[in-house]
Amino acid sequence: MIPRLYIDGPLHSGLPAPLTAEQVHYLKNVLRRQEGDELRLFNGEDGEFAARIVELKKKTGAAQVGEQTRDQEAEPDLVLYFAPVKRGPLETIVQKAVEVGAARLVPVITERTIAPKLNIARLQAIATEAAEQCGRLNVPSVGEPIKFAALLKTWTEDRRLLFCDEAGDEEEKEWGGREGRAEPVLDVLKSIDSKTDGGVEPWAILTGPEGGFSPGERRELRAKSYVTAATLGPRILRADTAAIAALVLWQAALGDWRRS
Amino acid sequence: MIPRLYIDGPLHSGLPAPLTAEQVHYLKNVLRRQEGDELRLFNGEDGEFAARIVELKKKTGAAQVGEQTRDQEAEPDLVLYFAPVKRGPLETIVQKAVEVGAARLVPVITERTIAPKLNIARLQAIATEAAEQCGRLNVPSVGEPIKFAALLKTWTEDRRLLFCDEAGDEEEKEWGGREGRAEPVLDVLKSIDSKTDGGVEPWAILTGPEGGFSPGERRELRAKSYVTAATLGPRILRADTAAIAALVLWQAALGDWRRS
Numbered sequence: 392m393i394p395r396l397y398i399d400g401p402l403h404s405g406l407p408a409p410l411t412a413e414q415v416h417y418l419k420n421v422l423r424r425q426e427g428d429e430l431r432l433f434n435g436e437d438g439e440f441a442a443r444i445v446e447l448k449k450k451t452g453a454a455q456v457g458e459q460t461r462d463q464e465a466e467p468d469l470v471l472y473f474a475p476v477k478r479g480p481l482e483t484i485v486q487k488a489v490e491v492g493a494a495r496l497v498p499v500i501t502e503r504t505i506a507p508k509l510n511i512a513r514l515q516a517i518a519t520e521a522a523e524q525c526g527r528l529n530v531p532s533v534g535e536p537i538k539f540a541a542l543l544k545t546w547t548e549d550r551r552l553l554f555c556d557e558a559g560d561e562e563e564k565e566w567g568g569r570e571g572r573a574e575p576v577l578d579v580l581k582s583i584d585s586k587t588d589g590g591v592e593p594w595a596i597l598t599g600p601e602g603g604f605s606p607g608e609r610r611e612l613r614a615k616s617y618v619t620a621a622t623l624g625p626r627i628l629r630a631d632t633a634a635i636a637a638l639v640l641w642q643a644a645l646g647d648w649r650r651s
Numbered sequence: 652m653i654p655r656l657y658i659d660g661p662l663h664s665g666l667p668a669p670l671t672a673e674q675v676h677y678l679k680n681v682l683r684r685q686e687g688d689e690l691r692l693f694n695g696e697d698g699e700f701a702a703r704i705v706e707l708k709k710k711t712g713a714a715q716v717g718e719q720t721r722d723q724e725a726e727p728d729l730v731l732y733f734a735p736v737k738r739g740p741l742e743t744i745v746q747k748a749v750e751v752g753a754a755r756l757v758p759v760i761t762e763r764t765i766a767p768k769l770n771i772a773r774l775q776a777i778a779t780e781a782a783e784q785c786g787r788l789n790v791p792s793v794g795e796p797i798k799f800a801a802l803l804k805t806w807t808e809d810r811r812l813l814f815c816d817e818a819g820d821e822e823e824k825e826w827g828g829r830e831g832r833a834e835p836v837l838d839v840l841k842s843i844d845s846k847t848d849g850g851v852e853p854w855a856i857l858t859g860p861e862g863g864f865s866p867g868e869r870r871e872l873r874a875k876s877y878v879t880a881a882t883l884g885p886r887i888l889r890a891d892t893a894a895i896a897a898l899v900l901w902q903a904a905l906g907d908w909r910r911s
Contacts, residue, residue: 483743486889487889487892487895490886490887490888490889490892491884491886491888491892491896492884492885492886524887524889525886525887525888525889526885526886526887527886575903575908575909575910576903576908577903577904577908577909578909622908623908624751624752624902624903624906624907624908625752625786625907625908625910626750626751626752626785626786626787627750627784627785627786628750628751628785629746629747629750629784629785632747632750632751632895635747635892635895635896635899636751636895636899639895639896639899639900640899640900640903642884643835643836643837643884643900644837646884647884647885648835648836648837648882648883648884648885649835649837649838650835650885
């Protein structure tokens with residue numbers, strides 16, 4: 392296996408590419424590589440390049456960039472807004488969202504979010520590692536957390552929002568079900584696909600905390616013209632499972648999983 | 652939140668239900684419950700019942716079964732065969748497969764499986780906990796590991812198999828691509844849905860180890876009449892992500908996520 396690394400800088404055949412202290416540690420101590428060994432490098436802009444390790448000191452290192460191995464490709468503009476949860480499932484969300492193909496990840500503080508102290512730098516490092524391992528040509532950014540109210544206030548209406556409404560029917564009954572029941576997610580996505588004729592609009596997915604969205608939040612979301620509500624099956628999914636499931640279904644129905 | 656517990660025994664209104672030492676520990680020390688507190692009990696056969704804790708000693712306890720709260724429901728007959736991976740992602744597979752709605756989980760030892768020592772009892776405990784938390788009315792069993800060759804040898808042909816062919820195109824080219832490329836998974840599942848007119852046959856999903864299936868295994872699988880091969884998007888998914896994604900897509904396209 393040839394290691395793939397994300398480089399925060401230009402990549403052109405013949406250029407040297409400096410390696411970070413973390414990359415040097417990873418290559419040397421985790422993967423046991425040495426000078427002369429092969430790499431693949433990408434920077435989110437110029438595609439992917441073959442490269443060779445030319446220097447591997449204690450904390451510094453460099454690669455020599457060779458031939459381009461892949462062209463840069465456009466990816467679907469799909470943002471994941473997710474209520475942060477505790478550390479294990481939080482990291483699962485970030486890792487899996489990158490693999491499945493989200494373009495950007497933003498934690499959203501909802502009413503029932505039991506906000507952990509978020510280490511965005513650590514989440515970004517997890518996203519970078521996932522991008523390197525899954526063969527992506529870019530690294531999704533992990534944004535600073537935003538409050539639910541601010542998210543809706545600053546929303547640009549050309550981006551559609553798939554709202555994963557896991558609260559179930561009990562609350563629905565409480566307020567008379569007047570906003571209607573959420574439909575099965577694939578029905579929702581299929582009907583959109585037939586309307587937009589395969590064109591890819593900017594989209595986002597919003598998933599809630601373990602306790603779900605509050606009735607007020609659900610009402611507010613359902614009232615927005617850009618929101619599509621959907622249910623993810625009859626069982627109660629954990630927050631991380633719901634985020635992965637929604638991303639997978641969107642990619643398979645509207646995103647780049649449609650290509651073979 | 653009222654705790655839900657799986658009971659390995661009969662459940663009828665008015666009967667006492669003994670609690671296991673693990674359940675007593677969980678109720679007492681993790682959830683801080685006491686005698687008189689409410690429970691929900693299910694046993695995989697008789698639906699779900701309200702119950703009340705009537706005894707909570709050091710290692711023994713019992714509940715008194717009250718009214719039935721839910722009828723038993725049939726679930727799709729979907730087995731997940733998965734190559735075991737290292738502990739973290741292995742436990743993710745089991746937990747998420749139960750939530751998403753697999754009926755049974757069986758580890759399969761393939762050519763490239765780096766077989767960890769499997770603790771089936773621990774995986775079964777994770778499955779039970781996931782079933783209790785996601786609101787299922789049964790607990791999927793976690794089977795003993797089976798070898799790839801034995802799996803195909805004992806296959807009953809009325810069960811269809813979705814083979815998640817993550818190996819990509821390189822090996823395909825090596826052997827001339829004569830078995831054809833795998834199709835995007837949702838296309839495959841949609842075409843089956845239109846043929847079977849919504850009827851639910853027995854199905855299984857097979858996912859591989861981190862290194863994928865060997866060319867020989869892929870050839871063997873592709874030659875079986877009951878096998879449908881599908882790809883899960885353009886990125887390389889980790890083994891646990893692939894298993895979750897395949898289960899989610901099957902449930903949404905052919906399983907019980909279709910109901911609203």
